[in-house]
Amino acid sequence: MSRPARPAEAVGDGLCFSDADRASVYGVLAARRDMRHFTPGGHVDEAVLKRLLQAAHSAPSVGLMQPWRFIRVLDADRRARIAALVDAERALTAAALGTRGDDFLRLKVEGIRECAELWVAVLAPDDGTVFGRRTMPRDMALCSLACAIQNLWLAARAENLGLGWVSMFAPEALARLLLLPEEAQPVALLCLGPVPAFYDSPMLEQAGWRHGRPMADFVYTDTWGCTPDRSLDEIPLTARAP
Numbered sequence: 001m002s003r004p005a006r007p008a009e010a011v012g013d014g015l016c017f018s019d020a021d022r023a024s025v026y027g028v029l030a031a032r033r034d035m036r037h038f039t040p041g042g043h044v045d046e047a048v049l050k051r052l053l054q055a056a057h058s059a060p061s062v063g064l065m066q067p068w069r070f071i072r073v074l075d076a077d078r079r080a081r082i083a084a085l086v087d088a089e090r091a092l093t094a095a096a097l098g099t100r101g102d103d104f105l106r107l108k109v110e111g112i113r114e115c116a117e118l119w120v121a122v123l124a125p126d127d128g129t130v131f132g133r134r135t136m137p138r139d140m141a142l143c144s145l146a147c148a149i150q151n152l153w154l155a156a157r158a159e160n161l162g163l164g165w166v167s168m169f170a171p172e173a174l175a176r177l178l179l180l181p182e183e184a185q186p187v188a189l190l191c192l193g194p195v196p197a198f199y200d201s202p203m204l205e206q207a208g209w210r211h212g213r214p215m216a217d218f219v220y221t222d223t224w225g226c227t228p229d230r231s232l233d234e235i236p237l238t239a240r241a242p
């Protein structure tokens with residue numbers, strides 16, 4: 001049975017999460033998957049959609065710029081045209097992959113036609129924010145949008161809904177289809193909805209396309225490539241590495 005959401009003030013003094021709360025958060029992080037298989041005829045309640053969008057909208061953003069926009073695609077014809085754009089890009093990707101093209105074409109890389117909800121995450125036209133982005137303006141706006149998408153992704157998993165991030169499309173063509181203003185950029189197609197089951201590991205791993213590497217390979221000390229001489233697992237998280 002689903003637990004009702006608790007008001008924020010019920011969580012300790014606003015700072016203190018219980019062991020169970022913590023376990024839930026890490027559980028959601030571990031169970032989130034990029035989903036491409038959706039339950040046919042699935043539906044997402046409007047109240048749930050609202051919670052997901054609120055989760056996205058509570059993301060951090062550079063200079064509090066909030067450069068995200070989310071477009072819900074309700075029109076069936078528009079969805080079909082978006083799916084066709086992705087099909088076209090999938091073929092171009094296969095061609096670009098050379099000898100791996102055929103393997104790639106065997107992968108399922110989107111669930112646009114089947115998912116209950118199709119949303120497009122869009123980078124809004126630049127509002128000129130300088131705070132925190134004087135040296136990397138576009139990257140910082142894009143990172144902020146990605147934070148919002150990730151919030152939505154995790155919230156969807158907490159709602160037991162699948163979400164798939166699809167980036168295979170020509171942005172200019174999608175921008176035209178959605179009548180985006182100049183300077184706005186579509187960044188992600190988000191396929192959302194009930195799924196028959198969550199993959200228990202990344203689908204690309206299950207399909208033998210690529211395998212994720214252990215976290216310790218990605219963490220250095222002080223300078224690029226310098227790894228601690230003891231296992232990362234032995235380093236207390238709060239201490240400085242030697």
Ligand SMILES: Cc1cc2nc3c(=O)[nH]c(=O)nc-3n(C[C@H](O)[C@H](O)[C@H](O)COP(=O)(O)O)c2cc1C
Binds near residue numbers: 034108204
């Ligand atoms: C920026 C970004 C773009 C992605 N684009 C696609 C895509 O076009 N098609 C797809 O099947 N998966 C896409 N993915 C999902 C990744 O393939 C997936 O996150 C990765 O394989 C790890 O699997 P997991 O998310 O289940 O842990 C994208 C993910 C990100 C973060």
